[in-house]
Amino acid sequence: MLQLKRMKLRSAERRTSILTYWTVRYLILISVGLVAAALLTFWWIRQEATSNRLQTAGLLAQEIADQVNDSGVLAVPPNLGPLIEDRKRFFNLTNDMCVIVTGKDGGLLYSSPSMDEQRMRQELNEDLTDARSPEFKAASAPVSSGGKLLGKVFVLQSKKSLSYIPREEVIFFSVLLLALIGLSWLTIYLLSRKLARPIQRVAAAASEISLGRYDVTLNAEAKERGIHELLGSFREMAGRLHQLEHSRSLMLAGVSMSLRRR
Template structure:
């Protein structure tokens, strides 16, 4: 036995996978967004630091050889940090010629500043530090010092508010996306669960199912409608199967019972001489009828299992049907109804098995003969018509016809109409077997119409290519 695969419900299966894909996608988007925001923030702050550095350099420049550092510079730098929204870790230094440290805003001590900058305090010595340096030029155009702003890269790209907002947005999108797919999957899985439960009921033999709800989706509505129709059909077929099996049992049991009774009467001497011979003749006819029914069952099973070989010969349709109708008329004798073959056009050539075609046409003729209406003489007409890829052999009678409620089931196995069950014994396999033979030859058997005025069946057989070329 194979290992049973672990399965999950449609709802959990798709919601989990959608959430997983959504989270991976949002993670990629979040990573790209964070990198972009950090880079943009860093560029903006570097620009702000450059503006601040330039403003300070302009304020401390003069006409002397050293920068003019005012005591009010601390207050100015504090205001500009708040205005430009710069981090408190930003350190401002002013150096004179030769790297002499003239000013720092006490964010870092002089010793820490010298560790993080180069010798002239104008460039970073620490790779984690970013600096912006602006030369201080006096009125004579000579560089008399530098204003250097230094800050760590981490502090430069630190954006807590933006990160929180991005996290809230991504979490909100993930929750909203999961909720959407959850509700959609739940809505789609509900009718499927109902159909699955109904299918379990049907497999258990219960056909009284109820599928409630209104479905706006066309595919779901078609699924529910098709399942209801299938269940109704199965229920009807199951009821008919029970009735047909009871009928078959009765049909097979009746001749056996008759034969036993007749033979027993002869054996016990209840009847003698001429009457005994008559009893034996009746028993022989019942035996032949029983043999025919058993042969029908065997033929049907053999064809359904694919054991019957069907030939595909090139045949003259007109000559073949004429011979079949003639033989059937001869078998009817003087008291039987005579089938009339209507004039046909010559040269209609078909593919098929002559023996199987004869079986089908004879069965149609026998059915027409059995459908004789009591209030009028029976007329049976056989006609041949070519149409496109096929030749149609139509058998038409003016019998009592087939009831409207029974017409769609005439080709079902073991189905027999109410009138036929009352008048004639049989198993209800004739039309089923005939259609199977027709389709095995590449054709079909159809009921074209039926009413109280009679019925018309059509056997369609594939036309030989040479004949179809002539027809076109």
């Protein structure tokens, strides 16, 4: 018997309250769900940033192509370097961007930063259509006049810079995610506590009845129909048990009196 009581006590110690049980599990579920959604959103933002920056690089390549087309003649204007630097600041482009202008035969005419023909061949593929390294992407625009190809303009950027997200945006996104997790947990905690209170009172009242104290009162009222019915049924059960105990006491007292008379 003593061993059985010890086992029951150990089992009771291992059990957690309703409030802790549900809030912890809901917190885990919400955290996993929000983190998964945040990672998916973060990936989508990086993809959109890469696409938008490639489009911006394409627009810059087209603008440079228009600048070097001097009435059907490919000529690099002296203000091309300042123009590129101005566009970098305006479009918030990174400094690792590389601009290359080639002639119709693929020869190097201009580069920023400055490089020689051999270095240009290392940066571009054999067909002069894209970047040679898989870590870089190239946006290109043809320089043409009257349907005649005069040359090409390439704007190269690393994939890392294309998908770069400013630190301030990452911090803001992280704070927003933590705020959502905290708000969700607080909402679940308040709801779970509201649902757990009447159940805890019923459990406490049941413990009192198990000890032979039938005069228990449940003052808790609930707007939820299920919990309200539970409280009402328990009150009715406690009242009937009280009546049965009172009847049993009267019967025992009557039997005892009859035995004494005999």
